[in-house]
Amino acid sequence: MTSSKPPFYITTAIHYPNGEPHIGHAYEVIASDVMARFKRLDGHETYFLTGTDEHGQKMQQTAQNLGLSTRELADRNAAVFQAMDDEVAGISYDRFIRTTDEDHYAASTAIWRRMVEAGDIYLDKYAGWYSVRDERFYSEDETELDSAGERLASETQTPVTWTEEESYFFRLSKYQQPLLDFFRDNPSFGAPRSRFNEVIRFVEGGLEDLAISRTTFDWGVPVPKDLTADQTSLDHVMYVWVDALTNYLTGVGFPDTESESFAKFWPADVHVIGKDISRFHCIFWPAFLMSAQIELPKRVMIHGFLNNAGEKMSKSVGNVVAPADWVAEYGLDAVRFFLLREFPFGADGSYTHEAVVGRKNSDLANNLGNLAQRSLSMIAKNCEEKVPQPGERTAADRRILAQADELLEISREAYDQQDFHRALERTWFVLGEANAYFAEQEPWKLKKTDLSRMNTVLFVTAEVLRKVALLAQPVMPESATQLLDALNIEAGGDAGRTNASGTGPRSFEAFHAELVPGTLLAKPTPIFPRHEEKTD
RNA sequence: GGGGCGUUAGCUCAGUUGGUUAGAGCAGAGGACUCAUAAUCCUUUUGUCCUGGGUUCAAGUCCCAGACGCCCUACCA
Numbered sequence A: 001m002t003s004s005k006p007p008f009y010i011t012t013a014i015h016y017p018n019g020e021p022h023i024g025h026a027y028e029v030i031a032s033d034v035m036a037r038f039k040r041l042d043g044h045e046t047y048f049l050t051g052t053d054e055h056g057q058k059m060q061q062t063a064q065n066l067g068l069s070t071r072e073l074a075d076r077n078a079a080v081f082q083a084m085d086d087e088v089a090g091i092s093y094d095r096f097i098r099t100t101d102e103d104h105y106a107a108s109t110a111i112w113r114r115m116v117e118a119g120d121i122y123l124d125k126y127a128g129w130y131s132v133r134d135e136r137f138y139s140e141d142e143t144e145l146d147s148a149g150e151r152l153a154s155e156t157q158t159p160v161t162w163t164e165e166e167s168y169f170f171r172l173s174k175y176q177q178p179l180l181d182f183f184r185d186n187p188s189f190g191a192p193r194s195r196f197n198e199v200i201r202f203v204e205g206g207l208e209d210l211a212i213s214r215t216t217f218d219w220g221v222p223v224p225k226d227l228t229a230d231q232t233s234l235d236h237v238m239y240v241w242v243d244a245l246t247n248y249l250t251g252v253g254f255p256d257t258e259s260e261s262f263a264k265f266w267p268a269d270v271h272v273i274g275k276d277i278s279r280f281h282c283i284f285w286p287a288f289l290m291s292a293q294i295e296l297p298k299r300v301m302i303h304g305f306l307n308n309a310g311e312k313m314s315k316s317v318g319n320v321v322a323p324a325d326w327v328a329e330y331g332l333d334a335v336r337f338f339l340l341r342e343f344p345f346g347a348d349g350s351y352t353h354e355a356v357v358g359r360k361n362s363d364l365a366n367n368l369g370n371l372a373q374r375s376l377s378m379i380a381k382n383c384e385e386k387v388p389q390p391g392e393r394t395a396a397d398r399r400i401l402a403q404a405d406e407l408l409e410i411s412r413e414a415y416d417q418q419d420f421h422r423a424l425e426r427t428w429f430v431l432g433e434a435n436a437y438f439a440e441q442e443p444w445k446l447k448k449t450d451l452s453r454m455n456t457v458l459f460v461t462a463e464v465l466r467k468v469a470l471l472a473q474p475v476m477p478e479s480a481t482q483l484l485d486a487l488n489i490e491a492g493g494d495a496g497r498t499n500a501s502g503t504g505p506r507s508f509e510a511f512h513a514e515l516v517p518g519t520l521l522a523k524p525t526p527i528f529p530r531h532e533e534k535t536d
Numbered sequence B: 001g002g003g004g005c006g007u008u009a010g011c012u013c014a015g016u017u018g019g020u021u022a023g024a025g026c027a028g029a030g031g032a033c034u035c036a037u038a039a040u041c042c043u044u045u046u047g048u049c050c051u052g053g054g055u056u057c058a059a060g061u062c063c064c065a066g067a068c069g070c071c072c073u074a075c076c077a
Helices: A023-041 A057-066 A070-089 A102-117 A172-185 A193-204 A240-250 A260-265 A275-292 A323-330 A332-342 A353-382 A395-405 A407-416 A420-441 A443-449 A451-472 A477-486
Strands: A008-012 A046-052 A095-098 A121-131 A136-138 A143-145 A151-153 A161-170 A270-274 A300-303 A306-308 A349-351
Touching: A008 A023, A023 A046, A023 A070, A023 A270, A023 A300, A023 A306, A023 A323, A023 A332, A023 A407, A023 A420, A046 A070, A046 A240, A046 A260, A057 A070, A070 A095, A070 A323, A070 A332, A102 A121, A102 A240, A102 A275, A121 A151, A161 A275, A172 A193, A172 A275, A193 A275, A240 A275, A270 A275, A275 A300, A323 A332, A323 A353, A332 A349, A332 A353, A332 A420, A332 A477, A349 A353, A353 A420, A353 A443, A353 A451, A353 A477, A395 A407, A395 A420, A395 A451, A407 A420, A407 A451, A420 A443, A420 A451, A443 A451, A451 A477
Parallel strands: A008 A046, A008 A270, A046 A095, A270 A300, A306 A349
Antiparallel strands: A121 A136, A121 A161, A143 A151
């Protein structure tokens, strides 16, 4: 495929497979999938990376507790996450990367070497108040003395002891000003703005060097021996974030910076992440890359968390939703639509059964599904099952067509900011207008009085449906495909799943074309059913 | 403690650089229509725009104070 449009590289965070995936994981990969499909349909050669982050002490300990090797646990749980992508959420990733992949070790080692060459890594001791129970260090001001004079972590009230551990450090402090300059020059690097502001303020508050290796466990990428031989006899593994973030480079061929894939796709267009890891992506990651003299990603999109009826999902409350359960109950496309339509992507969202059903019934079954059904039924019954030949267009015809016509550009602008919510809101507004148009024109009356006019109204309505169906493909690949089938749009592409979607009558390049009168249109069957409550 | 964000109709939220009777969707009420998935269309009720001050010819929109809620304040991911 040749395309004049720039390639597009999108990543999700890689998830820590230390448990079952929940709806929050699905939210992130679904949104990224929608973004990737949109770009593919719009003719951009797209590479979509997702996967699992498998190193670290927790994995090692969980494996021990389960009596498995760490590798066995990683294999098992990574497969669960991949299965969610493949079998539950319909994710069109180009590669499912695992930080235990061989090429990832090579990439992590290479970026480490570059940072050493830049003079940004040195050996020292990490010292602080360590809580064995919490498995983490606290700074002095995060601790307090209890009545017995024992020092406790303020947050968890667990005892802490002064501990020193040898570690390699990254000169993060050196990058404080370069980062601030970069943020100033790239105001849309982090989004939404409120989250990005938190990051900026954090950097303004001063950066300390970062301990980036560990010696207390070995489940990680080893720091190259030739680099440590002169300095220490201890075995160091990379602090998980060095290796985790590097996955974005591994995915496109690093350290082979001359490779076609690296040249084409790096720097990444957008890293999609949750708000809990914004610091790692907006501060550590750009600093590592500056040090390694690698171009910085263009954008970090920070999405919010999903709450169950306003309450945080947690195992102890027992309100954690498994993606597979939702998909089984509402259907995949309804779930995907709900997640993107209901909340602005950068904000937290609260879901309820009623809210999901409301979207499914009101937006999908009633506004879209029923409009398709009523108009296509009339065509089947009254137009010899063919796209009717439109006559002269009235102001009303031109108005609704113009509104539909604008949707592509509006969607492009919204998607470029991961503002899925806005694109869908506007699209469904136009569907509302289309329903009103249909009711005002009363084609069922025209059937008896003015067939030519009826034909025009039905054509216009079908044409609006075609445009909406094209744009709905990234969000609801299955249903939108059915709708395009019902409109007998020549099959082509795969609803954004692969780059094959970038051309042809189902790609966005066909958006401004029109339905061809005379094309056969069979009697329609409903595509978006209303929700049926379980009766058990 | 320090910093930030939010508080607008029953619910979820829009409200641009301050400017005429504060909006949308959903829910509710009434009506219409029958092409359609009891769907669609039209009309319609409700707002001390958190509170109290202030600036201004004019404030949901700016300033000050307060109440309530949420978030950030580095090495578990």
